[in-house]
Each structure stands twice: as C-alpha cells, then as structure tokens.
Amino acid sequence: MQSxxxxxxxxxxxxMNSDHTDDNLVIVRANGAPDAAAATMTALDADGGVxxxxxxxxxxxxxxxxxxxxxxxxxxxxxxxxVLLYRSACRTLGIEPRSE
Structure with missing residues (x-):
C-alpha cells in the first residue's frame, strides 16, 4: 500500500470536506452506508479512501x-x-450527477 x-x-x-460534502454523502450511501446522514473523508492511500x-x-x-x-x-x-466513485454512486442511487 503506497501512501x-x-x-x-x-x-x-x-x-473533499469543504467543497464536496454532498458528494461524500452520495459516495458512502452507494457503498455500504445507505442510511448515512453525514460523511467526512478522513484518510486515503493508493488503495482507497476512508x-x-x-x-x-x-x-x-x-x-x-x-x-x-x-x-x-x-x-x-x-x-x-x-470522480469515478461519485459517478458510479450516482448510477447506483439513480440520481443525476452534478455537472463539473
């Protein structure tokens, strides 16, 4: 694992936590936390985000x-x-991704 x-x-x-708070929520809801009310990105490495x-x-x-x-x-x-996680999450949740 590369850091x-x-x-x-x-x-x-x-x-991520100042400009993309809504995106964080979309990502976690589609990836194991469908009832999430809030999500903050706390870590990342070459393998993934936390x-x-x-x-x-x-x-x-x-x-x-x-x-x-x-x-x-x-x-x-x-x-x-x-961005790929976000777009995939939007597809999973059936919502329109925001435009960049």
Missing amino acids: FPPEVVDAVLRH WSVSTADSATAIELRIPWTIPVAERADIRKAV
Whole structure:
C-alpha cells in the first residue's frame, strides 16, 4: 500500500470536506452506508479512501473504507478515482450527477 505525503492527503481531505460534502454523502450511501446522514473523508492511500459516516439514529460514527476502482499512484489519480466513485454512486442511487 503506497501512501501519499501528508500535505497531499491534507489538501485532498480539505477539498473533499469543504467543497464536496454532498458528494461524500452520495459516495458512502452507494457503498455500504445507505442510511448515512453525514460523511467526512478522513484518510486515503493508493488503495482507497476512508470516510467517517454517521446516521440520524446513531450517535456513533462508523468508518467506511471504499477501494478505488482504478490504479492510484500519483496525486492526479486521486481526483480521477474520486470522480469515478461519485459517478458510479450516482448510477447506483439513480440520481443525476452534478455537472463539473
């Protein structure tokens, strides 16, 4: 498992959790947490991303690891992998993806 430098991980997490909060929710709902009320991306590496997920009826958050669907070796690959997860999640949930 390849990791990325802390500054790369921090930048991606900051971006996902400030600019893509709704996307985080779509991704986790389609990948194992259908009742999610909130989701925050907390970690990532070359194998996948990790989200902290909470539901309306639980005070305790769960950790959900979702593997990337493409190889991720460089920083630019992370964006592609997240976009693919989001689009796949939209298809799974039957919702229209937002335009980029």
